[in-house]
Amino acid sequence: MKETEPCGHNDTADDDRKLKERLARIKHTLIVLSGKGGVGKSTVAVNLAMSLSMKGYKTGLLDVDIHGPSIPTLLDLKGQLPVVNVGGIEPLECWPRLKAMSMGLLLHDDDQPVIWRGPMKGNAIKQFLGDVAWGELDYLVVDCPPGTGDEPLSVAQLLSGKSSGIIVTTPQQVATVDVAKCITFCKSLNMPVEGIVENMGTFICPHCSQETDIFSRGGGMSLALRMNVPFLGNIPLDPEIVQSGDTGKPYVYHYPTSKTAKRFEEVVAKIIERHSKETKAAMAQAPEEFLKVVVPGNGSQSPKKGDVMKFAVPTNDKKLCQHFGHCEAFAIMETEDGRVVSEAYIDAPAHEPGLLPKWLAEKGVQCIIAGGMGSRAKGLFAERGINVITGAQAEDPRQAVELYLMGTLETGANTCDH
Ligand code: ADP
Numbered sequence: 001m002k003e004t005e006p007c008g009h010n011d012t013a014d015d016d017r018k019l020k021e022r023l024a025r026i027k028h029t030l031i032v033l034s035g036k037g038g039v040g041k042s043t044v045a046v047n048l049a050m051s052l053s054m055k056g057y058k059t060g061l062l063d064v065d066i067h068g069p070s071i072p073t074l075l076d077l078k079g080q081l082p083v084v085n086v087g088g089i090e091p092l093e094c095w096p097r098l099k100a101m102s103m104g105l106l107l108h109d110d111d112q113p114v115i116w117r118g119p120m121k122g123n124a125i126k127q128f129l130g131d132v133a134w135g136e137l138d139y140l141v142v143d144c145p146p147g148t149g150d151e152p153l154s155v156a157q158l159l160s161g162k163s164s165g166i167i168v169t170t171p172q173q174v175a176t177v178d179v180a181k182c183i184t185f186c187k188s189l190n191m192p193v194e195g196i197v198e199n200m201g202t203f204i205c206p207h208c209s210q211e212t213d214i215f216s217r218g219g220g221m222s223l224a225l226r227m228n229v230p231f232l233g234n235i236p237l238d239p240e241i242v243q244s245g246d247t248g249k250p251y252v253y254h255y256p257t258s259k260t261a262k263r264f265e266e267v268v269a270k271i272i273e274r275h276s277k278e279t280k281a282a283m284a285q286a287p288e289e290f291l292k293v294v295v296p297g298n299g300s301q302s303p304k305k306g307d308v309m310k311f312a313v314p315t316n317d318k319k320l321c322q323h324f325g326h327c328e329a330f331a332i333m334e335t336e337d338g339r340v341v342s343e344a345y346i347d348a349p350a351h352e353p354g355l356l357p358k359w360l361a362e363k364g365v366q367c368i369i370a371g372g373m374g375s376r377a378k379g380l381f382a383e384r385g386i387n388v389i390t391g392a393q394a395e396d397p398r399q400a401v402e403l404y405l406m407g408t409l410e411t412g413a414n415t416c417d418h
Contacts (some may be wrong), residue, residue, distance in 0.1 A: 065103060152185070168222060171200075
């Protein structure tokens with residue numbers, strides 16, 4: 001992209017047509033905004049996008065911050081050059097169902113500031129939006145620079161009628177006019193406000209899990225009430241977030257069972273709920289491939305639409321237990337169309353060789369997700385038509401099943417093959 005001519009060409013009608021075609025394939029666009037920098041807007045954008053993709057939604061993450069792009073760092077994409085072909089700029093495929101593109105990947109020198117005036121930025125963003133070949137997406141999450149300047153304005157205008165705003169703030173700032181400004185910005189552009197996310201208002205002690213208010217609590221909620229917009233939730237201050245951001249490892253993916261990840265999930269659940277009508281209709285038309293499950297090293301399995309499956313996960317204290325034959329209870333989960341629909345914990349029977357295959361088969365279990373299991377036991381389950389996945393890394397049994405169904409369950413060595 002040239003500094004003097006960010007568009008590269010002037011064929012406005014052609015750009016408009018391309019943009020329209022691209023956007024027609026994106027169901028929902030979530031524009032992440034904040035009044036000020038440093039409140040965690042990019043962190044929230046990355047984790048929302050990751051969470052949506054982990055839930056099975058085809059998601060794109062677009063970073064339009066020309067002056068301070070963070071996404072290449074947060075997703076460890078630095079140095080990767082996007083491929084440009086006749087179809088446009090190919091976004092980078094980061095994880096299953098998550099594609100990302102950042103201005104930062106096109107601006108080659110990290111140390112050089114970009115000095116563009118408003119119209120140049122607007123043109124660059126338009127070209128960027130129209131040229132990135134996202135394909136079909138359920139959600140496009142757009143990370144904007146802070147404030148209500150040229151970039152958010154261009155994005156909101158270009159995505160007019162297709163987008164909603166998510167406003168990220170810290171509690172101290174809620175008291176100021178910044179968040180109100182963002183809300184007014186959305187309203188003046190007729191862009192629905194998805195809601196406010198309050199970030200870093202509380203701290204969860206990594207040792208005792210006690211949650212403590214750092215500043216005043218409830219600022220985000222009361223502002224949401226006052227401005228008549230939804231409150232989406234509170235993300236605690238968590239040192240692991242800084243660590244995972246700096247090392248390019250999305251927090252919700254690497255710490256899926258943590259309290260903080262659950263807070264992200266709650267925010268995402270509210271967003272999905274708001275879009276559920278359209279999303280459900282879209283899911284109903286999703287190709288079979290959407291539900292395909294591939295687990296490296298464990299073979300693959302493809303639940304069909306309408307399939308009901310029953311899973312068993314050995315647990316101690318409601319956490320996946322690595323010693324299959326000595327677990328306290330089994331988490332029994334039923335899934336439908338690739339999602340968990342019921343979950344129950346049943347005490348394991350007294351230890352007796354050869355009993356568990358019969359016991360679990362009688363409960364209708366078709367698949368076991370375990371840490372480790374001996375090869376003889378695996379054979380006994382196979383005789384009863386029960387598939388066994390070993391080496392599961394997830395702690396939370398439900399998460400293990402969900403990740404398995406999404407094809408993203410990490411599996412390592414069979415930890416108990418004696
Ligand atoms: P912004 O996009 O608003 O400028 P960033 O997402 O880049 O903010 O976050 C700024 C810094 O704060 C980063 O170092 C990030 O890791 C950290 N951060 C953001 N949210 C949290 C959180 N909930 N807990 C701890 N650190 C956080």
